[in-house]
Amino acid sequence: MTPKLYMQRVSPPSRAVLMCAKSLDLELDLIEIDVLKMENVTPQFLQINPLHTIPFLDDNGFLLGDSHAIMIYLVEMYGKDRSLYPDDVKKRARINQMLHFDCGTFCKALKNCGKLKIGLYNANLARSERVPVPILLTDDKLIREENLNALIEAFGFLETFLQNSRYIAGDSLSIADLSLITTITNASALVPIDGHKYPRIRAWRKLMEFLPYSDINKSGGEEFKTLIKEMLSK
Numbered sequence: 001m002t003p004k005l006y007m008q009r010v011s012p013p014s015r016a017v018l019m020c021a022k023s024l025d026l027e028l029d030l031i032e033i034d035v036l037k038m039e040n041v042t043p044q045f046l047q048i049n050p051l052h053t054i055p056f057l058d059d060n061g062f063l064l065g066d067s068h069a070i071m072i073y074l075v076e077m078y079g080k081d082r083s084l085y086p087d088d089v090k091k092r093a094r095i096n097q098m099l100h101f102d103c104g105t106f107c108k109a110l111k112n113c114g115k116l117k118i119g120l121y122n123a124n125l126a127r128s129e130r131v132p133v134p135i136l137l138t139d140d141k142l143i144r145e146e147n148l149n150a151l152i153e154a155f156g157f158l159e160t161f162l163q164n165s166r167y168i169a170g171d172s173l174s175i176a177d178l179s180l181i182t183t184i185t186n187a188s189a190l191v192p193i194d195g196h197k198y199p200r201i202r203a204w205r206k207l208m209e210f211l212p213y214s215d216i217n218k219s220g221g222e223e224f225k226t227l228i229k230e231m232l233s234k
């Protein structure tokens with residue numbers, strides 16, 4: 001049976017998995033989970049994913065969370081070739097480093113800019129009493145300066161990483177590119193990168209726009225920008 005993916009297009013890691021599947025020519029049965037409506041903390045979803053995060057994969061009963069782990073699994077299980085996550089130990093090590101950078105530094109900085117951890121903020125309440133909180137905005141509707149600075153710092157790290165290679169983890173496309181392009185697409189709604197500060201990031205982003213499945217990222221990123229605008233205008 002077709003593997004199921006719980007996801008939302010506005011979510012960068014969901015889009016990374018969607019792009020990975022597209023590149024592998026793998027069909028997925030997509031199940032929308034609207035985090036804003038707290039569909040990720042329903043008893044049904046929590047039963048399969050106690051971490052209440054999307055994306056989440058159900059491959060015929062094999063349950064797997066975290067976009068980075070999911071992409072590695074999909075390439076290894078379904079990839080006709082391994083180019084997105086090659087067997088070479090050193091190439092893999094570099095890709096792994098950048099996947100951890102995405103997860104532990106970039107995504108974290110983006111999440112910290114606001115209340116993306118919906119459902120956790122009312123952790124002292126029973127689940128049924130928790131209410132959605134606005135994402136990406138602190139109580140006074142401003143992103144805290146130290147959080148924004150951490151995000152800007154992450155952009156700086158990425159610019160430096162790109163000094164030595166065309167793609168994020170070497171000279172060919174890998175799953176690390178799919179992860180980071182989706183993260184920076186959402187993050188660039190908060191940190192504009194179109195000036196002259198990040199020439200390497202912009203050159204790499206251009207490369208990524210040529211991917212035949214780049215629309216997946218573009219449309220989700222636009223949706224995110226609209227969401228932010230709406231929230232800021234309230």
Ligand SMILES: N[C@@H](CCC(=O)N[C@@H](CS)C(=O)NCC(=O)O)C(=O)O
Pocket residue numbers: 010011012013014035040051052053054055065066067068103116117118119120
């Ligand atoms: N490291 C995880 C992060 C997943 C994540 O935080 N997803 C967000 C949406 S972009 C989410 O599910 N937030 C809801 C929550 O944390 O409760 C991954 O790469 O899949």
